[in-house]
Amino acid sequence: MTPSRLLTPLGLGLLLGLIAFIVFGPLLNLALWAFAEQWFYPHTLPTVWGFDFWARVFRPRAGAWSSLTNTLIVALSAVALSMALAVPAGYALARLPLPGRHAIMLLFLLPQAFPNLPIFVNIAAIFHQLGLTGTLIGVVLVHALPGLVYAVWIATAAFAAADRNLEEAARNLGATPLRTFVDVTLPQALPGLLAAAIFVFLDSVDEFTGTFFVGAPEITTLPLLMFNASMGGNYQVAAITSLILLIPSIGFMLVIERFLKADVLSRIGR
Amino acid sequence: MNALSLSEVTVDLGPRRILERINLVVTPGSFTCLLGPSGCGKTTLLRAIAGFTPLSSGDIRLGERSITELPPEKRHTAMVFQSYALWPHMNVGDNLAYPLKLRGIPKDERTQRVATMLERLALGGFEHRSVTQLSGGQRQRIALGRALIIDPPLLLLDEPLSNLDASIRRSLRGELRQLQKSLGLTTVMVTHDQEEALQMADQIVLMREGHIVQVAPPASLYQQPADLEAARFLGVDNTVACSPQDPSALAGAKTLGFRTREARVDVAPSVNALVRRGQVTECVYTGDGYQIGVTANDQTLFATARTPVEAGRFVTLQVPESALIPFGPDHRYMPSLNAQEHTA
């Protein structure tokens, strides 16, 4: 082997290592904090290790359990709500002629062009008049809103990519339009729709601003809990909460992975 | 009773008129080919019959019943798409069983009928294969099987063989025709391959720019194309202006057409033949002979020869009268002449 041929894998290895450090470095720090009982400035590693803070976080009255359930309920409801709207909307949009579709989709993105803080403040004001502030429904709505925009976009793309000939073949052989949608169109669009669902779910799990304005203080989700802990200088609690935050995300991905065979997942990219 | 009849079928897509007043009758059990150049509206006509393209006016009848207003799923036609349109999320067996499932046939019978169909398609035991892992020819057969499994009163095929390579295409032509005959299936097939149409059809519908130019059995279409353009599409690659000493001149023909393989440069002169003298410009080997380009009166004509002829030589090109296709001043075929030929 020539030196240059040796150098390429070496350089690649170093680059990958660097990327891994940038990505996983903060995570490692997080993991350290989660099990540190004492960690003061000049020390590179915590001086006392233990599960003390875990016990504190999971004390019945500390709020970790209820925040976790809230987070899950809100995220699943936001997924259900936005997908229930995105599937029919995406299908209808995908079947529109192109110019009309583009105009509507751009219009749809418009709210995303504004900074979201004033939008959430205004939503909070409106929800307050409707008596939705401090309720789970209010939080679900405020989570479904940004998710819906992306879900409709992704669903539209998924339906637009579905082969019309496959639907026509089903109609031709005797399937009603509804039957065709369920048996042929939906399975075609499924990878895209699942991608949209994952997106809305993950977005909801670590949504902070909207929850803060609409839900707090009655409704606490994990990000809010973490925020409170960090503001109080309690890095251990913040670290533990963020590790807990990983649970729903990883769990959801596992579920998706179960449902989707590898070949279906790989079609998302196509 | 006719299996299928179209009367004054007109289709507009957007501002464009795609099909104009199409009239066509298809008899039960026959094989009809829609033939024409790309973009002439063959697929559109097939889709109109299947119910995917609405008519602007006109009527389509299947047997006695008008199906013009029916949605595709109520028409009971079975269509094989050019892309095959097999459902990739179902395996071979499920693809074939789906139309049966829609008709409420119990699972046992479905399984059994699917197995029989696969057997007939020479794909026995393929039930659990993924359709994405089949070859082009196998997909084509599955698509055909999926259409046949419901015993359709009308089978519609959109260029079913065009995605396959030449040798499979040739063998599938025969198989398809055999199957169609044995089942007595009324079939309408789209193709832009004249050889395919001539070999398979009972009746050929020649189309051009949304119109029907001619409806005829293969032999008469081949020998008596309706006009010059149709003739060119059917392989009549030489046309010459008629001169007084030519065989058909008396009857008033203005143009004579003939196929390259009917023209010879290496035969003894005979009476009652079209004769042109010219200089050889090219000589190309074609497998069963040589194709000779001859320039006569500033026009290049093509003829065949058994042995090569070097360029630059002067030759006499001859076409027997029976191989000449006469056209009148309006570029249309001259039927009166045809009658003369037969009496002669």
Ligand SMILES: Nc1ncnc2c1ncn2[C@@H]1O[C@H](COP(=O)(O)OP(=O)(O)OP(=O)(O)O)[C@@H](O)[C@H]1O
């Ligand atoms: N959805 C559509 N909207 C507008 N025009 C269309 C549409 N589909 C087809 N056309 C036009 O209609 C004409 C006929 O199309 P069609 O697909 O029937 O041709 P074809 O004879 O099947 O050609 P090919 O042999 O290439 O398949 C074409 O000029 C085409 O551009």
Ligand SMILES: [Mg+2]
């Ligand atoms: Mg076509």
